[in-house]
Amino acid sequence: MSKIVVRDLTKVFHRRKAANTRALDGISLDVADGEFLCIVGPSGCGKTTLLRIMAELESPSTGTVEVRRTSTDGRPLHSMVFQEYSLFPWLTVLDNVAFGLEMRGIPKKERAERAGAIIKMVGLENFREHFPHQLSGGMNQRASLARAFVNDPEVLFMDEPFAALDAQNKVLLQEELLKIWESNRKTVVSITHAIDEALLLGDRVVIMTAGPGRIKEVLDVAFERPRDVVETKATPRFTELSVHIWRMLESEVRRARQA
């Protein structure tokens, strides 16, 4: 069953002194319930815009997005993991992670319990009372993931969640994410420009064209789960798929450079 239905979506940015930019053109997409969908595309292809429209942070110019609610227990429909530093600098790790719960009016004690549990899961239990600037980039991003997960949304949107991390921390965090995801199987839509990340995490990978963003191909990944980050990367199929995606993207990147 489709959890998210996107139909004929376009987005045109109107600028005061420059020509209008068509960021997205005729996007139609179905995301199944419990699916991990990754979207890759060259920078400037509108993938972040697509995600922001799905997450209701922006509205489409034409077309529709529907995120279908399936629960009745008052869980939020969706939460977002933002790029890089999105933790509030003025809140401690605990208050940051519990932010969504606080916004929903959940009492302080319950907030601390639920946020505390997930903080432990991402290995930050010794940093609950620290402020974000006292932590490394990787720890910040772990707290951002925790903030979205503790909210227990039906759908999780992720905007290049690992882009700012060094290679080793990226692998560790990807493993942690897979572990958490495999234990609860939420619907996830994650965008990235890293091909290997899309292949590692996704059930399907959507490849987008450069401006205006259109869907070029949707690829079934079908590695078995639970996945091991390092071992999955070592399989011949992984290499084959990465080369395939790179060939698809390469022409787009070249086109974007000439534009």
Next chain:
Amino acid sequence: MKADTGQRGWSIEAEERMLAIASPVALLAIWQVLSWFKVLDARFIPSPITIFEGGIVLIRSGELWIHLSASLWRLVAGFLLGTIPGIAIGLLMGLSRHVRAALDPIVNATYPIPKIAILPLVMLYFGIGEASKIVIIAIAVVYLVLINTMVGVMTIEAIYFDVAKSFNAPRRKLFTRVIIPGSLPMIFAGLRLSLGVSLIVIVSAEFVAAKAGIGYLIWSSWETLLIENMFVGIIVITILGVVSNFLLKEVERVLIPWRKERD
């Protein structure tokens, strides 16, 4: 390796503190010595000891306290009267494009007017009593807090509003959890500027229109050529500035615990 120690093996911090104390003390000593050897003319530049004795006389007679308390009361009242509306209007201007469009030209046009220039008008409207002194301080500081608060709100990074929106923050929570803490460092920058300006304005105002106050003490000492009392007044103002700045920094430390410590 002694990475964190200075030349004499003290910590760099202790060394800096020593220097901070030693240099003014050395300056006073040189001044005193120059006075002793009559290099400085005592009629125009009294020695530190003479100034100190003058201060003791003023304290014993209770006169200094009368001036100090008069100035302090005006400062506190004027500061509050200016900063509270300043923060409120600044928040509104930062948050609402319409309020900003309406008020920005007025603020821009009137901000550069030297506030002491409108003291006669203020006295005309508020009398020559306490009210006019308090109002002139309020007028001088309201701009600084208002502009800083507005900029503080407007420079909160867009991503924090996105985060709040994506977690469905209610308006009240958006205000208390994002907008207020996000603009607090700039609000405090405005408050710190206001402290300095309110000292300048109160002394100037008391020069021309007061029967008590540190400014009055300095001005009346000039009229009677009690030079050491002029110095006492200046020193009291200096101490007021240092102490109030220190207090504000302490408040800031408590209210903005997330601020990165800098050297």
